[in-house]
Amino acid sequence: MLAHAQASADIRAQRRREADGAVQHKAAGRAGRAIYDAGGKKQLPGKLVRSDAGGETDDAAVNDAWRNVGITLDFYAKVFNRNSLDGRGMRVDSSVHYGDRFPNAFWSGKEMLFGDGDGIHVLGFTRSLDIVAHELAHAVTQHTVAGGLGESHRGRQVDLVGQAGALNESLSDVFASMVKQWHAKEDVHAANWLVGEGILAPHLGRAVRSLKSPGDTRLTYPDDDQAADMRAFVPGGEVHTNSGIPNRAFYLAATAIGGNSWEGAGPIWYRAMGRLTSTATFADGAEATVEVASDLAGPGSKPHKAVIAAWRKVRVIP
Numbered sequence: 001m002l003a004h005a006q007a008s009a010d011i012r013a014q015r016r017r018e019a020d021g022a023v024q025h026k027a028a029g030r031a032g033r034a035i036y037d038a039g040g041k042k043q044l045p046g047k048l049v050r051s052d053a054g055g056e057t058d059d060a061a062v063n064d065a066w067r068n069v070g071i072t073l074d075f076y077a078k079v080f081n082r083n084s085l086d087g088r089g090m091r092v093d094s095s096v097h098y099g100d101r102f103p104n105a106f107w108s109g110k111e112m113l114f115g116d117g118d119g120i121h122v123l124g125f126t127r128s129l130d131i132v133a134h135e136l137a138h139a140v141t142q143h144t145v146a147g148g149l150g151e152s153h154r155g156r157q158v159d160l161v162g163q164a165g166a167l168n169e170s171l172s173d174v175f176a177s178m179v180k181q182w183h184a185k186e187d188v189h190a191a192n193w194l195v196g197e198g199i200l201a202p203h204l205g206r207a208v209r210s211l212k213s214p215g216d217t218r219l220t221y222p223d224d225d226q227a228a229d230m231r232a233f234v235p236g237g238e239v240h241t242n243s244g245i246p247n248r249a250f251y252l253a254a255t256a257i258g259g260n261s262w263e264g265a266g267p268i269w270y271r272a273m274g275r276l277t278s279t280a281t282f283a284d285g286a287e288a289t290v291e292v293a294s295d296l297a298g299p300g301s302k303p304h305k306a307v308i309a310a311w312r313k314v315r316v317i318p
């Protein structure tokens with residue numbers, strides 16, 4: 001969530017063990033969920049504490065993760081008729097209490113891992129629907145774009161790099177925003193377009209990112225350096241910095257089209273994702289969304305014009 005570089009050596013070692021068959025994840029016939037308790041350690045998956053067969057536990061992190069993973073899966077099923085993250089009904093496994101006050105939450109490539117945060121700077125992640133939805137969207141992208149979008153594999157380490165990696169980050173914020181707004185029944189004007197509200201300690205900041213105004217530290221936190229258009233693009237820069245540009249393009253398109261994000265701009269972005277290659281640039285993202293808008297709503301239609309105007313405003317296309 002905060003930086004994928006924090007996906008640690010522990011995860012790489014764990015993946016190695018999983019590849020060796022030490023841990024097996026079976027896909028279920030329908031989109032099931034399982035929550036494991038890692039007990040403050042980094043041995044995965046931990047102890048199974050909640051599955052489709054069981055009810056509430058007395059651990060808030062378990063129940064929050066269960067609920068927010070469920071809402072996200074419901075969103076994909078009801079809005080996009082998508083059967084789980086891979087479109088084929090995979091069971092979604094999550095491990096909570098991952099590591100000792102681990103200040104991050106992320107999709108490992110196979111499962112969701114939630115640290116508890118240090119309780120001082122970063123609070124728990126499981127209760128934040130849009131953080132959960134952001135991470136699960138990385139899995140959707142992984143299963144949609146052949147070879148992964150902007151994934152760089154060095155040995156067993158996976159990093160997101162370049163414009164494609166920033167597009168990947170942006171898609172996660174875009175879908176997280178849709179899930180958040182869909183669940184709250186907020187249209188594009190009622191929504192505040194913040195991601196990660198309430199996960200930072202109040203004295204450190206209000207949210208992690210703003211799609212409406214990337215890099216606006218009054219809305220987020222003092223070190224927010226997100227770019228709002230190509231003039232602030234950082235060549236070779238961190239993907240969470242440059243993702244502000246396509247994030248704002250979605251915000252601009254969604255608000256110009258109006259209504260609910262998941263009914264207006266959302267389906268355009270969802271379909272366009274399937275047209276991206278693993279090395280797609282921002283211009284490729286613009287081209288794909290403009291084409292889909294034209295296909296869905298017609299050339300010269302309001303959505304078509306809105307998508308073109310959005311990418312122009314962030315200076316990705318002339």
Ligand SMILES: [Zn+2]
Binds near residue numbers: 001134135169172
């Ligand atoms: Zn991310």
